[in-house]
Amino acid sequence: MALHKAGRVDEAETLYRAVLSRHPLKPDALDFLGLACTQKGRPGEAARLFGQLVKLSPRHTTAQFTYARVLQDLGRLDEALAVYNRCLAIKGDWPEALVNRGNVLSRLRRLEEAVESCDRALERRPDQPVALDNRATALRGSRVSARRRKPIVGCSPCRPTGLTRRAGACTRSCG
Numbered sequence: 001m002a003l004h005k006a007g008r009v010d011e012a013e014t015l016y017r018a019v020l021s022r023h024p025l026k027p028d029a030l031d032f033l034g035l036a037c038t039q040k041g042r043p044g045e046a047a048r049l050f051g052q053l054v055k056l057s058p059r060h061t062t063a064q065f066t067y068a069r070v071l072q073d074l075g076r077l078d079e080a081l082a083v084y085n086r087c088l089a090i091k092g093d094w095p096e097a098l099v100n101r102g103n104v105l106s107r108l109r110r111l112e113e114a115v116e117s118c119d120r121a122l123e124r125r126p127d128q129p130v131a132l133d134n135r136a137t138a139l140r141g142s143r144v145s146a147r148r149r150k151p152i153v154g155c156s157p158c159r160p161t162g163l164t165r166r167a168g169a170c171t172r173s174c175g
Contacts, residue, residue, distance in 0.1 A: 009036050027057050031066075038070060046070045054083070061091045068097075072104055080104050095121040099131045102138065111142035 004012035016033035019026055034049035050067035057063060064087035071080035084101040088094065102117035118135035121128060 004032060004036065009039055012036055013040070025052075025056055027053055027060070027063075030056070031063055034066065034070075038066075043070050043074050047074060047076075054086075058086075059090055061087050061094070061097075064090070065094070065097055065100075068104075069100060072100065077104050077108050081108065093124050095125040095128055095131065098124070099128065099134055102131070102134050106134065106138045106141075109141075111138045114138035115142055 003009075003015060013033060013036040016029045016036065019029040020033065023029065030049050030053040034046045034053065037043070037046035037049060047067065047070045050063060050070055053063045054060065054067050064083055068080045068083035068087060071077075071083060081101065081104045084097055084104060087097050088101065091097070098117050098121035102114040102121070105111070105114035105117060115135055115138045118131045118138065121131040122135065125131070
């Protein structure tokens with residue numbers, strides 16, 4: 001891991017592969033090699049490695065989250081959604097997982113569910129600009145009525161300052 005942290009990803013990858021050749025089911029080696037593959041632009045191999053890891057360690061939420069992100073990047077949205085759901089079943093209050101789940105739902109055109117996922121993320125972390133933006137984007141395309149659109153705590157959605165990304169997301173969510 002020290003090589004990896006020092007930016008020597010090629011050397012670290014060689015070491016992870018050596019460990020896995022002797023211990024093919026070593027969770028840390030699968031995890032770190034999956035990260036190295038992600039960093040080196042090999043998401044397909046990363047997905048395979050993270051898939052093995054989450055089978056070995058199904059309660060490893062960080063591995064679930066990373067696996068879902070790789071699947072999302074590969075466009076394997078139904079699989080990514082299932083993995084985010086498993087991750088949230090273990091750690092239901094994880095704002096980043098809720099936001100990413102919302103992104104997947106938006107891409108699947110399940111916009112009301114995407115809004116709900118972003119709302120859950122914002123309940124846990126109201127100052128999350130990405131959740132605000134993603135919520136606003138989903139709201140624009142959804143059929144959620146104005147009455148059902150919940151105001152966001154700490155956000156003035158109908159005061160168009162437009163000075164920050166957060167303010168922009170708040171004003172757009174007024175629809």
